[in-house]
Amino acid sequence: MTDETTHAVAFTPEDLPTAKSFFVPHRIVMMLVFAAFVVAVAVFMRWDWLPRYLPRLGWGILVSLVMLFSTAILGFLLAVPIGLVQVTGPWFLKLPAKIFCTVIRGTPLLLQLWLLYYGLGSLFPQFPAIRQSFLWPYLREAWPYGVAALTISFAAYEGEVMRGAFAGVPPGELEAAKAYGMGRWAMFRRIWLPRAIHRALPTLNGETVLQLKSTPLVATVTVVDVYAVISKVRQETFLTYEPLLLLALIYMCLTGILVVAFRTFENRIPTRGA
Amino acid sequence: MAADSLINWGLLSLNAPGWGGVLLQGFFNSIQIAVGGFTLGLALGIGGAFGKLYGGPVLRDLLECYTTVVRAVPELVLILLLYYAGTDLLNQVLALFSIGPVDISGLMAGIFVIGVVQGAYSTEVLRGAIKAVPAGQIEAARAYGMSPTKVLRRITLPAMLPYAIPGLSNLWLIATKDTALLAVVGFSELTLVTRQAAGTTKAYLLFFLAAGALYLALTLVSNVFIGMLERHARRGFAESR
Numbered sequence: 305m306t307d308e309t310t311h312a313v314a315f316t317p318e319d320l321p322t323a324k325s326f327f328v329p330h331r332i333v334m335m336l337v338f339a340a341f342v343v344a345v346a347v348f349m350r351w352d353w354l355p356r357y358l359p360r361l362g363w364g365i366l367v368s369l370v371m372l373f374s375t376a377i378l379g380f381l382l383a384v385p386i387g388l389v390q391v392t393g394p395w396f397l398k399l400p401a402k403i404f405c406t407v408i409r410g411t412p413l414l415l416q417l418w419l420l421y422y423g424l425g426s427l428f429p430q431f432p433a434i435r436q437s438f439l440w441p442y443l444r445e446a447w448p449y450g451v452a453a454l455t456i457s458f459a460a461y462e463g464e465v466m467r468g469a470f471a472g473v474p475p476g477e478l479e480a481a482k483a484y485g486m487g488r489w490a491m492f493r494r495i496w497l498p499r500a501i502h503r504a505l506p507t508l509n510g511e512t513v514l515q516l517k518s519t520p521l522v523a524t525v526t527v528v529d530v531y532a533v534i535s536k537v538r539q540e541t542f543l544t545y546e547p548l549l550l551l552a553l554i555y556m557c558l559t560g561i562l563v564v565a566f567r568t569f570e571n572r573i574p575t576r577g578a
Numbered sequence: 579m580a581a582d583s584l585i586n587w588g589l590l591s592l593n594a595p596g597w598g599g600v601l602l603q604g605f606f607n608s609i610q611i612a613v614g615g616f617t618l619g620l621a622l623g624i625g626g627a628f629g630k631l632y633g634g635p636v637l638r639d640l641l642e643c644y645t646t647v648v649r650a651v652p653e654l655v656l657i658l659l660l661y662y663a664g665t666d667l668l669n670q671v672l673a674l675f676s677i678g679p680v681d682i683s684g685l686m687a688g689i690f691v692i693g694v695v696q697g698a699y700s701t702e703v704l705r706g707a708i709k710a711v712p713a714g715q716i717e718a719a720r721a722y723g724m725s726p727t728k729v730l731r732r733i734t735l736p737a738m739l740p741y742a743i744p745g746l747s748n749l750w751l752i753a754t755k756d757t758a759l760l761a762v763v764g765f766s767e768l769t770l771v772t773r774q775a776a777g778t779t780k781a782y783l784l785f786f787l788a789a790g791a792l793y794l795a796l797t798l799v800s801n802v803f804i805g806m807l808e809r810h811a812r813r814g815f816a817e818s819r
Contacts, residue, residue: 309748312702315650330635410751410797411790412758415769419786422773426782517652524762531654544666548659552651559650 364530379458387466408460450522619696626701648698
């Protein structure tokens with residue numbers, strides 16, 4: 305996926321409004337209309353269930369965030385070698401990495417998740433060795449399958465991004481590192497990786513927002529994230545719209561916070577042209 | 579465990595005891611929704627991109643809200659909201675005109691839902707593509723006295739196409755994969771029928787891998803066509819690499 309597509313699909317720091325841009329006459333009118341709409345929603349819709357579910361909602365948000373950050377970090381750690389071998393590796397590493405990226409990016413995440421959860425989950429109990437291993441208590445839970453599916457998917461998309469980023473580091477910089485007598489590892493650690501991450505950062509941030517948008521899928525395999533809590537509310541209160549509107553609001557807030565954090569992070573990295 | 583008892587290929591046969599036919603029907607439904615949703619999204623995207631670039635301040639801000647919400651909220655949540663709200667709203671509007679409630683087919687609802695989501699994405703892609711068209715070309719068309727619709731038809735749309743095709747082809751691939759999310763609202767597209775087949779026969783791995791192969795085939799075949807389309811649209815461009 306190209307940078308532009310990530311930008312078109314995920315909310316990114318460039319889209320954040322500035323404080324000044326709000327004080328335009330037509331925007332003030334629109335905000336008043338929107339405020340009236342919010343008040344109408346708050347008054348005319350049913351929100352009496354909210355206090356009862358608040359602790360569970362908080363817990364669900366926490367689970368969603370843990371899912372997001374753990375899989376993003378694990379996925380990124382996998383993506384670095386996947387991207388690197390596609391640029392410099394021998395063919396027997398290049399080919400599997402390419403196939404991995406193509407297969408994962410070519411199939412829906414929901415299918416991969418269900419393949420792992422129902423497929424592997426039904427296969428594991430048939431092997432006594434797995435049943436008796438220390439892993440078994442974890443493999444009976446749902447969350448390892450959710451983490452695995454999200455990590456694999458993130459690694460494949462990021463691997464592609466990192467491949468482009470590694471290939472895009474100017475060869476002169478690597479030659480300069482070589483000329484200073486750096487070994488391969490020192491060159492990778494000091495020049496190649498930091499420069500690649502720097503180049504890929506906006507795309508990485510966009511992909512992380514996309515990853516947040518993928519986390520509710522784990523609710524379909526009984527992981528109790530915020531989406532699952534809202535589904536539970538809908539089943540118990542027979543309300544259709546209120547819980548879903550709240551859920552959309554929660555995700556918008558999470559995305560907003562994430563994007564603001566990324567902008568701060570991006571601004572802290574010094575950039576200077578020659 | 580013998581190999582033929584591990585994998586029962588007969589389950590994939592097209593006729594009644596096998597589930598192959600059901601899977602292909604689900605695959606066909608998925609493709610229908612992807613094509614419909616992508617086309618609807620493209621129509622919304624063209625309107626949205628022009629509104630964002632040439633519209634008045636209020637229209638621009640409304641479109642900005644639309645793209646922001648769709649890009650910040652998970653597709654799964656949007657699909658649920660639109661699926662219920664869309665059908666509900668339609669029935670309420672029909673009730674206003676004292677027409678009884680209609681039963682909206684899952685296919686139409688699915689196309690609508692995917693289309694609205696894709697519309698926001700393609701608004702952004704097309705807006706970027708239109709901005710990449712050299713302003714002089716559009717000005718020249720205006721100077722020749724072409725009406726706005728003629729400028730759109732003869733200059734802007736054809737000239738932006740080479741810039742839009744990479745993004746739009748990615749959106750098409752996203753659309754094919756987003757159809758899987760309709761499984762959650764119970765529409766029998768490929769992922770849901772796969773799960774039903776797998777649940778009935780207990781051959782989970784076989785069916786999920788078969789469905790994965792179908793999705794992958796769709797992606798790979800699409801990629802071939804996208805490559806051809808891209809070469810065709812970029813003919814006459816100076817080769818950059």
